[in-house]
Amino acid sequence: MKIHICDNGNDKKKFLAFRTKIYREKNLYIDNNYFMLKEIFSEKLHFTKSVFIVPVMVVDDNESILCEGIVAVADNLPEYVQLCFFEALEGVKEAVNLLVEDAVKIGQSKGCKRLVIGLYGHVNYGLGLLDSHFDKANSFSSPGNPSFYNDYFRALDCEEIKLNSYFTHSLDGRLMRYEKILEKLNREYEFKKFDKKHFEDYSKMYTDLNNQCFTDHKYYYVRDYKDDEEMLKELFLFMKEDSLIFAFKDGKPAGFILWYPDYNELAKPGEAFGTKHYFKNLFENKKIKTAKVMEYGVLDEFRGVGLPFALIAHVYSILSNYGVSQVESSWILADNEDSNSFCRAFCDELYKEYVVYEKEI
Numbered sequence: 001m002k003i004h005i006c007d008n009g010n011d012k013k014k015f016l017a018f019r020t021k022i023y024r025e026k027n028l029y030i031d032n033n034y035f036m037l038k039e040i041f042s043e044k045l046h047f048t049k050s051v052f053i054v055p056v057m058v059v060d061d062n063e064s065i066l067c068e069g070i071v072a073v074a075d076n077l078p079e080y081v082q083l084c085f086f087e088a089l090e091g092v093k094e095a096v097n098l099l100v101e102d103a104v105k106i107g108q109s110k111g112c113k114r115l116v117i118g119l120y121g122h123v124n125y126g127l128g129l130l131d132s133h134f135d136k137a138n139s140f141s142s143p144g145n146p147s148f149y150n151d152y153f154r155a156l157d158c159e160e161i162k163l164n165s166y167f168t169h170s171l172d173g174r175l176m177r178y179e180k181i182l183e184k185l186n187r188e189y190e191f192k193k194f195d196k197k198h199f200e201d202y203s204k205m206y207t208d209l210n211n212q213c214f215t216d217h218k219y220y221y222v223r224d225y226k227d228d229e230e231m232l233k234e235l236f237l238f239m240k241e242d243s244l245i246f247a248f249k250d251g252k253p254a255g256f257i258l259w260y261p262d263y264n265e266l267a268k269p270g271e272a273f274g275t276k277h278y279f280k281n282l283f284e285n286k287k288i289k290t291a292k293v294m295e296y297g298v299l300d301e302f303r304g305v306g307l308p309f310a311l312i313a314h315v316y317s318i319l320s321n322y323g324v325s326q327v328e329s330s331w332i333l334a335d336n337e338d339s340n341s342f343c344r345a346f347c348d349e350l351y352k353e354y355v356v357y358e359k360e361i
Contacts, residue, residue: 001058002059003057003058004056004063011055012055015037015068016037016041018068018087019034019272020034023271027270028135028137028270030137030138030269031271031273032142032264035274036125037070047121047122047125047227050224051073051074052073053070054070055068056071056102058098060095066089067092068085069099069103070084073106073110074122076221076222078110078111078112079112079114080113080115081104081108081115081361082116083115083116083117084120084126085120097156107361114358114359114361115359116358117129117153117356118354119356123219124228126141127354128354129143130352131352131355133351139328142165156359159357160356160357161333161334161357162333162334162353162354163332163353163354165354166328166329166347167327167328167351168347170325171327174346178313182310185307189248189249189310190249191246192248193241193242194236194242196236200229203229203232204225205246206228207224209246210228210297213255213299214297235260238261238263243259243260244256245314247307247311249302254302255311257293257296257312258295259291259294260292261291261292262288262289287322288322290328292328292329293328293330309342328351
């Protein structure tokens with residue numbers, strides 16, 4: 001058993017093939033990261049210019065892969081070495097320990113102080129491993145992994161950072177109790193959808209709001225305009241303009257909300273999400289029943305007035321146009337009381353749980 005660094009095209013093909021094998025055999029989760037990994041390996045993503053990346057596999061004596069992951073250190077998050085895009089066979093604890101040890105060595109060589117498992121380069125690309133509802137398919141952009149992945153990392157005595165998601169089964173009359181507040185907010189604020197005719201301007205506005213709204217968010221670091229422009233261009237292959245809504249006060253951006261239909265409903269269990277699903281979405285016009293609310297943010301000066309309710313109300317008013325009947329939230333840090341309280345107010349139930357592992361190195 002040994003560490004194998006993927007430093008050529010053939011190794012990277014094997015890395016991706018192992019993921020494909022894992023997902024097909026489990027035949028439950030959709031691989032939403034396969035396409036991004038291909039882009040990372042191609043070194044075309046602007047995002048990779050500010051992140052040190054090492055693809056690592058642990059192989060047995062017959063060169064068969066036992067586990068793998070990407071070891072990453074972001075220029076703007078230098079205290080952490082990340083182990084991300086992790087996949088493994090069951091019953092290979094020693095191999096996983098070897099992978100973690102190699103990630104630690106790489107981190108120490110880069111001056112990192114802590115190891116984090118479950119951060120995907122930047123929080124905008126994903127955070128956490130699934131820690132409940134292992135028998136449910138994952139929604140678009142959410143992780144899907146078997147429970148034994150967590151057993152591997154819990155055996156390392158890591159600190160655990162918990163995350164929650166929420167689910168709403170029906171939208172009927174959901175926000176009626178806030179009607180007066182919403183009427184007032186709609187008078188005082190202007191709401192606009194993303195304008196693809198002015199893509200660069202709206203993309204920059206999205207980046208600026210993220211960078212200002214999430215300064216105190218654990219693991220968040222400042223995004224480059226080009227990074228988000230790349231990400232949004234890919235999302236808008238599927239998304240409509242009304243999936244990204246901005247709030248304005250006296251012409252100044254005050255907040256935003258990002259949502260989209262759960263595109264994983266276009267894929268079959270065990271598949272890697274990709275190009276064919278784009279065409280399926282384009283030509284088959286399949287009705288997707290679930291919406292995914294990914295993120296919202298409000299600038300400090302506009303907090304405390306209920307603006308998130310107005311933003312989610314605008315999303316709910318749009319959902320009927322898509323035939324959507326239920327809503328899932330993305331992950332929310334368990335210690336983020338404001339966001340958890342907001343979700344408890346308009347969601348039916350606490351849903352899937354996720355976990356990030358941290359360890360001092």
